[in-house]
Amino acid sequence: MYRRLAMLLVLLVMAAGCGGTAASNAPPRDVDVVAHRGGVPENTLSAFKAALADPDVDVIEMDVQVSKDGGLFIIHDKTVDRTTDGKGALSELTSEQVKALKTPKGGAESVPTLDEVLALLAGAPGKRAFVEIKNPTPADTPAKVLAALKQHGVVDRSVVISFDRPLLDEVKRLDPQQPVGFVSKAFGNLEKEYPSEYLLVTYGAANKALVAEAQKAGRKVYVWTVNEKPIMETYIKMGVDGIISDQYRLLVEAIR
Numbered sequence: 237m238y239r240r241l242a243m244l245l246v247l248l249v250m251a252a253g254c255g256g257t258a259a260s261n262a263p264p265r266d267v268d269v270v271a272h273r274g275g276v277p278e279n280t281l282s283a284f285k286a287a288l289a290d291p292d293v294d295v296i297e298m299d300v301q302v303s304k305d306g307g308l309f310i311i312h313d314k315t316v317d318r319t320t321d322g323k324g325a326l327s328e329l330t331s332e333q334v335k336a337l338k339t340p341k342g343g344a345e346s347v348p349t350l351d352e353v354l355a356l357l358a359g360a361p362g363k364r365a366f367v368e369i370k371n372p373t374p375a376d377t378p379a380k381v382l383a384a385l386k387q388h389g390v391v392d393r394s395v396v397i398s399f400d401r402p403l404l405d406e407v408k409r410l411d412p413q414q415p416v417g418f419v420s421k422a423f424g425n426l427e428k429e430y431p432s433e434y435l436l437v438t439y440g441a442a443n444k445a446l447v448a449e450a451q452k453a454g455r456k457v458y459v460w461t462v463n464e465k466p467i468m469e470t471y472i473k474m475g476v477d478g479i480i481s482d483q484y485r486l487l488v489e490a491i492r
Contacts, residue, residue, distance in 0.1 A: 268294040268478030269487050270366065272461050276482060277340040278319065279310045281348045288360040292488040296357065297366040297480060300350055300381060302373055307331030308350035308380060320347060350381065354388040364393045366417060371400040378406045382414060395434055404432060436460055436480070439467060444474050465490050
């Protein structure tokens with residue numbers, strides 16, 4: 237509890253430095269609403285369908301992991317234990333075995349494939365996606381993800397993101413026109429200097445000066461994962477390009 241109070245105090249101080257009276261009277265900046273893992277329940281087709289059907293959601297975010305036989309599945313953890321009725325590393329299960337699992341725990345859905353989610357995106361004009369490739373991953377994963385984006389016709393509405401810079405370098409080698417996003421828990425020289433079009437940082441690492449500096453360099457700055465309204469309001473005032481949240485309807489209220 238003390239840690240949360242301390243974080244809220246820091247954010248209030250940061251907000252106070254976001255421009256004074258003139259800034260508070262200015263019209264709100266456009267802020268992308270990003271459904272983290274599609275919303276709740278995370279990384280499920282039902283969540284992605286709901287987010288894509290919501291007129292206020294701009295972007296869905298998803299996590300790509302690879303099965304033993306090379307299948308691309310949308311699941312956050314390396315293991316299936318937390319979000320399915322199964323156990324073990326996803327990389328040790330075949331696509332057939334993964335598809336037999338039920339998600340979320342106690343639910344009745346199957347773990348979605350990348351193709352299934354991209355098909356939903358293809359049918360939702362105007363919506364965009366952050367496709368995170370989790371690491372470690374097989375060397376051919378970037379090529380397979382890019383091929384899937386092209387197959388579904390959503391290249392121009394998708395950003396490939398990752399914590400792994402060599403992986404993003406490989407994406408750019410394969411397709412120099414594909415936008416990429418560097419995901420990080422920090423906001424230092426490494427994050428500022430890496431030449432990605434998008435920068436996605438944990439919210440506590442961002443402040444007004446760093447956000448403005450990155451935006452001046454032509455990059456878009458998103459913060460994650462923000463689920464409390466006062467913190468959302470701080471970063472809206474700070475002028476970030478987007479906020480990634482599990483509670484995207486709460487974020488819509490904060491923007492309004």
